[in-house]
Each structure stands twice: as structure tokens, then as C-alpha cells.
Amino acid sequence: MTIAIGEARERVDAIAKVTGAATYSAEHQLDDVAFAVLVLSTVARGRIARIDDADARAVPGTLAVITHRNAPVLNGEITGRPGLDKHLLLLADDRIQFDRQPVAIVVAADLETAREAAALVRVEYASEPPIASVDDPRASWFFPKQTAHMEPPEIVRGDAASARAAAAVVVSATYTTPLENHNPIEPHASIAAWDGDRLTIYDATQGVFEERRKIAGVFGLPEDDVRIISPYVGGAFGNKGSVWYHQVFAAAAARIVDRPVKLVLDRDQMFAITGHRPHTRQTITFGADGDGTVTSFEHDVLATTSMFDVFTESAGEYTAMAYAFPNVIIRHRLVRTNFGTPTFMRAPGEATGTYALETALDELAEAVGIDPIALRLRNYAESDPNKEKPFSTKYLRECYARGAERFGWGARSRAPRSMRDGRELIGYGMAGGAYPAQIFDAAASVSMETDGRVTVRSGTQEIGQGTYTAIEQIAASELAIDPARVRLELGDTRYPRAMNSGGSTTIASVGSAVALACRDLARQLGGRSRPERRLSATATFTTPDDREGYSCYSFAAQFAEVGVDPDLRTVRVRRMFGVFDVGRVINARLAHSQFVGAMTMGIGMALFERTIVDPRTARIMNANLADYLLPTNADIGQIDAEALGIRDDIVNPIGTKPVGEIGICGAAAAVANAVYHATGRRIRDLPIGPRVLG
């Protein structure tokens, strides 16, 4: 039985995952493994005045206590791409620069002993007043050299100030988004094992090859002497896309105790030392004609980074290309705070940027008295105004139309606070979104045995999105064979090189490499169903030259209905519907799951998620899943999504555009706009929470 592209095939690894047969990083069994536990600082800024590890060392079974006084010299500098490669503070000195900075590694023969000994490491600090947010009066801003996507931090078209001065209508507002944490279900976990000078790390990572490069650099090893293995990752959303402290410390500890070492982070540790979405403050100013045609657009982005590294949330990249605004000035600025370094978090920049712009457009629609969809159509970008290139494909207009029809947008009354269901105030909101269709270089190999079994290998990762299922589907479809004959092996630096599973690039990049390798294999087969001897083919896929003339994006139209209880001040999302232009869909079930998952994250961003920081101490106050609120099933109402499914022949050989991150783009704005429509109150600081009418 063969399979078609698009077919809603069930996950091939579903049974393995739910029965525990799929091996996650902490579950690899190595003989003689020791356990490491990290001790993190309890101040966000200052110095270690005194560290006393005598009691910890005295616990029977303790193998090592490593602090800045006895740590080996490790190179924590950035040697790869800034933003992706993090500068790490690897127990080099007594200086504390962020909340929960690692100050000691305790290693013991079993986990309980390691925990007990870690609790007995006594650290006294000479603390200094920390900087906790963009609002801190002692904070000063600076311009980064580039955004996290390596784009210029300032974008200028025409003359926005003069156009604003001449505009009939000016609308300006400031929006803030808080620190957010990724919170995948699987904690970060590493097992490091040395064999002489060769190192193997079993890890939960979005990029085995990036990790190999960084680890080799930290320890001064040739890359070939480092192997990273990561067959399954239990969710990541960006925070497993960089090498952080635990991988390095597991490897350093393993060398010191001369045994394999396992290091699993606790949830509260993950809040501080594996990245977060930075705090942003964005001011948007429109100048417009009376009919809503925008003549001037100004977007100022202020975001946090750490004291010792630069990560630039690129919130203005979406706003630069999304609409046909003629006069534009966009600036990204940063403030240094005493938190760990921020990182990519699902649609990094696009999620925050669409929130601000798509909410500001709702405010403009209200100011000029036209329908929010009509306002967007009035400013529709037929080509990319930033890169001055045509889009490879853009069916956003069709997304608006389909979404409006299926959601029932026509039933919305124009005036805020004009719709009710019993006691509840009802609001409808919508927003648009876009996410770039990048390609990361990827290679894959395919082989066929004489019995017809096919093995596909690539050093990419399964991070929960369905790589095994979708790539096997591509291979089976290209070879026109039963997918049961195809076996995919991934997550190992011994396989052909692929880049990070990030930026929603895996299907486009690895899928194209697999498709090209399969096409080569099919040529070798020459129409036979079985080869006489084993056949194999390898292909590498990079951004095709003929794409250069185009701007390539996925697009979204998001619709939300909220109900607000005027007495209890609670907001509930009653319905949410998204329509997505993502090119050709490889597997309808997986795509739907990605859309709904990311839209749910958008609901979390709008209403719940916030890493709470004490402004006096710069310490995180809710580093657990009881106090850090995530949407649950009871919070998301009816949620559904649809893909247009129109193939893009320019973007790559398999015609797909990004599916993973587009689902959060515009989602928070659609919910926030619905809250405004329900209540007549514009809350510009996320999360909205139960204070809508307060």
C-alpha cells in the first residue's frame, strides 16, 4: 500500500512514545553512571564572598564538588553564530551576573546523595543591586549590531516623520510582553561519557551538529572526537536549540570523576539557565489617511538581554514586511538585565512583533471606523515592501476570506461591548501573521536492501513535531512504496549533517534532501521494485539559487471569540479558528496538531504566561508549573485550524512552507482584540489575565 503526500497518517512513533519504548535523553542506560546536580546562585548580581563545600564533600558517596575554585578552565566564548551560540559563564570566577547562575556541580554515585550534598554547599554572597527589567530606571539601552536573525537592527523606508506630520489620523500606543519560559514537558537532560579523549553526549537537543561544534570548542577537541545522540526530544520550542550549562557541566564532571555522568535539570533551573523569551516594550505609531491607508509607520522595539551576551528579539522584522506601508522606521534596542541570556522561543520576534502590530492595527481600525479585515486589505502587501521582491506565493487574502466565512465574522457588531450571551460580554477579534520560509542546509542518505527495505538517515531531530512520520511519508511517496518498508534514523552526528530543528525548517530542508536522495535512488532502481544489490544515495539541500528573486513566507489569519464575565472579570476563549497559507501539506494530521498547539501557545501568551520577576532582587518568583500559568484544555474552548494547501513551486522541491511557528503568529493579538471588542477596554500589557475591567 502506497501513501500520498498530505495523507493524515498517524504518528509512526506514537506507540513507542506512549509506552515508554522511545528513549529520551535521561533514559539511555550506561554502566557505572554517576549523577550530577547543579547548585545555582540565590542572588542575581554580586560576588561569591565565601563558598564552603566541606559538609557536601563529607557526605558518603560524594565523588566531586566543583566550584570556581577548582573548576577546569573551559572556553565559554561564542565561536559560532551569535544568538544561537551562547556565551556561557563556566565557573570561571566569583562574579554573579544573573539569577540562578550555576555556582557548583556536585557529583555522587546516586541521585539522592548528589541532591543531599548539593543542599549542603554553603554560599555567601556580596550582592549588588540588580537590573530587573526594561523599566528599571538604572537601565540604559544600546543598539545591537544585528538581530538574532542576523538582520540589521534598524530598517528605514522613505520618511516616516514627515509623513506622520502630514497625516489626517495619528494613532500611537505602547505594548509590553513579559519574560516567558518555553516549558517543554521533557526537562533538559544530558549523559556524558568519555572514552579517552573522545566524548559522547546523549542529550535533548534541537541540533546535534551545532552541539558538537560548541562542545568541541569548549573542551578544545576536534569535532570528529565528539558524538551527540538525540533520537527523541520531548518538546523544545527554541530552548533546546543552543548549548547551555548542563551539557558542558555533565561532560566536565564526567572527565573529573572518570565515569559517565547524568545531569537532569529541575523545572525551576530550566526557568533561568536555558533561555526565555525576553521582556519587550514596543511603541507603534501610525500616520494614516481617513480611510485607513497607512502613510507612516514607526515601530520602536526595546527588549532585554543578559549582562554578558546579546540576543536581539527581532520583533520589527515581521512589521517591516507585513503591509504596504510606504514610510517606515523600525528600531531594535536592548537593555541589559541580570537574567540569563534570552533565546529563540516559538516564532522569536514574529510572536511579539505580530502581537504589537496586529493589536495596533485594531486600534487604527477603531480610530477610522472601519472593519479590521477591510483595514488590512487596504494596506495589503502584494509584494514584500522590505526586500522589494515578489512573494513566492501569498494567499493571505484567501485566508482572511476563508476564516471570516468559517468563523462567522459577519455576525460581529462593530461597536465594542455590544455583544452578549446571557451575563457574558462577547468579543470577536482577528489578526494576521507571517513567518519566513527559511532553509537550513541539510543532508540525508537513503539506502535500499535487496529485500526492498529502505533506511533513511539524517542528523536532524524529532522534537515532538513528527519528523519520523512526515519524512518517512516523503520517502515512501517519492519511491512509491509502502511506508512500512521505510525506516528513518536521526538524531546522531554519525548521520549526514543537518542544521538545527528550528525556524520551522525541518520539512523544507531535510524533507527536500530526502526527496532528492530518493529521486536519485529511484533512477538507480530504474523501475524495478527490488534491487539486485544494495543501493544508496546521498543528497544535500541548500537554498536554491532560483529562489533568490523571491520573498518566501507562510501566512496566517487568526480569529478568536472570547467571553468576559463582567463580575468575576474572567476571560475565556470560547472559540478560535486559524487559516494558514503554508504551501503543500505533507501530513494533514501533523500540520493540524502544529497549528492548534501553536495557537494554544498564543492563547497562553495573551492571557496567562508570565515569568514573574521581583523588581528589587531580579529573582524569578514563579519558576514552577503551578505558578507559571499555561493554558489547559479548560482554557482553550473550541479550537480548530485549516491549511489552504496550495503548493508553492518556488520555495523548495517539495512545495512546503513553514507549519510549526506560523500558528502562534497573530494568535495573541486575535485574542487581545477580542477582549477589547468584548469590553471596550484596551489592555496593552500581556498577559491580560483577570483584570480586564479592573
Ligand code: MOS
Ligand atoms: Mo524554534 S524558536 O525556531 O527553535
